[in-house]
Amino acid sequence: MTVSVKPLDAPLGAEIVGLDVRNITPEDSKTILDAFNQYHVLVVHGPTINDDELVEFGKVFGHIEKARKKSPLSHRDDIMVISNIRENGELVGSLPDGEMDFHFDRIHQVQPCKGAALHGLEIPSEGGDTCFANMVRAYETLPEATKKRIEGLKALNTFTYGATKPDGKNELGPHAIHPIVRRIPETGKKSLYVCRLMTDHIVDMPADESRALINELCDHIENTGLIYAHQWKVGDIIVWDNRCTSHARTDFSDKERRLMKRVTIGDTVPPLQ
Numbered sequence: 001m002t003v004s005v006k007p008l009d010a011p012l013g014a015e016i017v018g019l020d021v022r023n024i025t026p027e028d029s030k031t032i033l034d035a036f037n038q039y040h041v042l043v044v045h046g047p048t049i050n051d052d053e054l055v056e057f058g059k060v061f062g063h064i065e066k067a068r069k070k071s072p073l074s075h076r077d078d079i080m081v082i083s084n085i086r087e088n089g090e091l092v093g094s095l096p097d098g099e100m101d102f103h104f105d106r107i108h109q110v111q112p113c114k115g116a117a118l119h120g121l122e123i124p125s126e127g128g129d130t131c132f133a134n135m136v137r138a139y140e141t142l143p144e145a146t147k148k149r150i151e152g153l154k155a156l157n158t159f160t161y162g163a164t165k166p167d168g169k170n171e172l173g174p175h176a177i178h179p180i181v182r183r184i185p186e187t188g189k190k191s192l193y194v195c196r197l198m199t200d201h202i203v204d205m206p207a208d209e210s211r212a213l214i215n216e217l218c219d220h221i222e223n224t225g226l227i228y229a230h231q232w233k234v235g236d237i238i239v240w241d242n243r244c245t246s247h248a249r250t251d252f253s254d255k256e257r258r259l260m261k262r263v264t265i266g267d268t269v270p271p272l273q
């Protein structure tokens with residue numbers, strides 16, 4: 001069956017139709033890599049696959065990084081389990097419960113990751129949607145005066161492992177400084193690189209001015225029609241470009257199980273200005 005790319009009726013994203021993720025041909029790889037660069041988020045509806053197959057699929061987009069925490073639900077150290085399931089009171093995975101603010105994976109590292117592929121295995125009946133914001137469009141739709149104002153600025157990004165809301169830890173936690181507008185090498189497009197959860201402050205700017213600017217940019221990202229919210233079905237795989245999309249999660253009941261497995265796709269080039 002020929003693989004086809006069907007743009008979503010959304011500000012970003014495309015569904016990949018007819019793809020056998022267990023058996024990807026060189027032509028399929030080219031089709032999905034081109035779609036990744038053009039649409040930033042890819043949705044594949046399919047049957048569930050095992051961890052080795054998920055890793056092989058992730059390798060189409062780049063090298064796979066280790067998960068920070070190994071899970072009893074995987075034999076592999078490059079599978080990140082994201083789940084609220086507890087066994088004997090202990091969490092089996094990371095990022096367990098409820099709503100999460102918009103963020104970029106690993107932006108608090110000097111070399112953030114290029115993307116990730118997330119696979120849905122157990123899905124609550126309501127909520128737990130993953131929402132993606134188009135950060136290229138976010139940059140392009142800023143007022144010209146704001147584009148001028150933020151040119152060349154850098155921000156410090158921080159993260160406390162497991163946090164779902166900002167906690168003001170700044171330099172006290174793992175952190176990295178990156179440009180707040182980054183260029184995507186494959187397309188030359190500029191993308192806004194700021195998020196609610198992890199961007200702590202703009203470097204060399206008074207604290208109140210910096211906080212107001214971050215809030216203004218985050219409000220623009222979150223409230224101007226730039227978001228696709230994915231309602232999961234068991235077997236779905238979503239791949240996102242972590243350089244030009246940010247993502248968040250909606251709330252869900254702690255009475256229901258949610259089990260996802262993720263591979264993290266590494267990058268080789270730090271964020272370019």
Ligand code: SIN
Pocket residue numbers: 082095105128129130247248249260262
């Ligand atoms: C993540 O940020 O990688 C997790 C997203 C989700 O649980 O939907």
